[in-house]
Amino acid sequence: MRIAIIDYGAGNTQSVKYALKRLGCKGILTSDKEIISSSDKIIFPGVGQASSAMKKLKSVGLDLLIPSLKQPVLGICLGMQLMCDFSEEGDTDCLKIFNSKVKRFDNSLKVPQIGWNTLFNLKTSLFDSIKEKEYMYLVHSYFVPVIPKTIATSKYGISYSTAIKKNNFTGVQFHPEKSGSKGEILLKNFITN
């Protein structure tokens, strides 16, 4: 199986690569459209700021490629947010795969949310062997509200989407590659299911 990790200069790609390696899989860090298109699974990581990340995607034409992919795609953190319509972070038009806005946490909370938070309302085989209230690691200032495509929620002031899924596209707000053994189970579920 070939797993592509989309490398566009805006992600903690090394950690994802090593997490796959610990699972006995090889991830290829690449921005090459041919390699991405012909891979079996695709991981779309992202750390940083939405508008600069979108600029980077556009500069190499990945903004057009990603929504057209037919294989399973897993967006992580900013990668998940970029799959939505629009982000309040830098008022950025995103990839428009999920019909949702990305909003900023209310200022009454400490922003960014940093740390381990619990998961609720788990749906789909992505969460096989993962229980309700399991902890995953998150670092973010913006969030996807609960939408019809939500497959897991977390609470930080309000309840929001911590995972979403539409057809072949899955997004997780938490970092499975940094969420200990439970995160590794989730990555394994994505790879094997």
Added chain:
Amino acid sequence: MLAKRIIPCLDIKDSRTVKGVNFVDLVDAGDPVELAKYYSENGADELVFLDITATKEDRRTFAKLVDEISENINIPFTVGGGIKTKEDVEILLKNGADKVSINSYAVSNPDFINELASNFGSQCIVVAIDAKFIDNDWYVYLVGGRIKTEIKLFNWAKEVEKRGAGEILFTSMDHDGTKNGFACKALEELSQKVNIPIIASGGAGKIKHFNEVFKSGNIDAVLAASVFHFNEIGLKELKIELNNNNIPIRL
């Protein structure tokens, strides 16, 4: 519910873990990768690696070690020490660090905080502040606690937040190495003055100190070193005890 975090800190010198008592006497406490792996498997929520001699000797941080750590552990980690350029940060993040911590250099070049936040996002920028209580006020110290400034802790904390820091790591030099408990009062005040997560550091000696500091202020995380390195407090035992005291903890 967002859990409170327990963060073992590994001070690194020449690729080895050390811990200074009041920042002076250094005692070798092991191999960083082995320790990191052990901690990640035993309940640490996060790790911090500080290259403690980096600023003094103008050493650039230890990219290779960061890569090795990233390969071996599955929890987040922060790297600090001697970071002075955007490129330094880029290499560290690329090699797998989740966050970088800046300290002395940010004090003399506050715009550096803005530069990093706009390039990499606030979420990966930790500003570490070392301070000492003198004549009824907290003053910021530089270069591992060697140089006093006239900058007051709470003013500086508010400024780093405004400039885009995502988190503050506050070390009380009066408490560090004493094992007599954290600077609870100062931490409580700090958490009222800023709206970003705060990591408390300096003074961990007993489990009750962790309890106190989580209960007293709106602190998000606690960082400690020697109590963990020398196994004076077991991570698991600590987390169970905190959980029993109704502090939200990831078990």
